[in-house]
Amino acid sequence: MSTTRVRSSVEHWPVVTLDINASPMLDQDFERMFDAMTRVLKRERRFTLIIDARGSSSKLTGSVRTVIQSGLSKIYEDLGRYQVATAIVLESAYAKGLMTSVLWILQQLGDRDQHNYAVFATYGEAAKWAVAQLIEAGITESSERASLLRGVTGGSSPTASP
Numbered sequence: 001m002s003t004t005r006v007r008s009s010v011e012h013w014p015v016v017t018l019d020i021n022a023s024p025m026l027d028q029d030f031e032r033m034f035d036a037m038t039r040v041l042k043r044e045r046r047f048t049l050i051i052d053a054r055g056s057s058s059k060l061t062g063s064v065r066t067v068i069q070s071g072l073s074k075i076y077e078d079l080g081r082y083q084v085a086t087a088i089v090l091e092s093a094y095a096k097g098l099m100t101s102v103l104w105i106l107q108q109l110g111d112r113d114q115h116n117y118a119v120f121a122t123y124g125e126a127a128k129w130a131v132a133q134l135i136e137a138g139i140t141e142s143s144e145r146a147s148l149l150r151g152v153t154g155g156s157s158p159t160a161s162p
Contacts, residue, residue, distance in 0.1 A: 006018070006020055012152045013045075013047065016050070017049075046084050046137065046139050047084065049083055050088075050152070051088045089121070
C-alpha cells in the first residue's frame with residue numbers, strides 16, 4: 001500500500017495546507033508540490049500557506065535542486081502577488097534553525113520583502129499565525145478567526161486537493 005507523500009488542501013480557504021510526508025523527498029515529490037501550488041495560484045486570490053514538513057527530512061540532491069529551481073521560477077512572480085505568508089512546521093531543532101537562517105538571509109537580501117515567513121514546532125502555532133496574517137492583511141475578518149482555526153486544525157492532515 002502506498003502512502004501519499006505530498007498532499008495539498010484548499011478546504012479551509014484562504015488557508016492552504018501542504019503536508020509533506022516524504023523522507024527523502026524525491027524529484028516527483030517536489031514536482032507534485034509545485035503542481036499543487038500552480039493550481040492554487042491560478043485562483044488569483046490571496047492566501048496563506050502552512051507547510052507541514054514534520055514527516056520529512058531530506059538532503060537536496062542535484063536533481064532535486066534543479067526541480068526546485070525550475071518550479072520556483074515558474075511560480076515565483078505569482079507567489080509574491082498572492083501568497084501573504086508562509087508558516088513552516090518542522091520537528092527537528094536543526095531543521096528549524098537552518099530554515100530560520102535561510103529565511104532571514106532571504107529577507108535581508110530584500111527577497112519578497114512583502115511576504116512573511118515563520119518556522120514553528122507545532123501545527124497549532126503555525127495555524128494561529130497563518131490566520132493572524134490573513135486578518136492583518138484584511139483578507140479575513142477577525143470574527144472568522146475561531147471558525148477558520150477550528151477548520152484548519154480540526155483534522156490531523158490535509159486531504160482535499162486544490
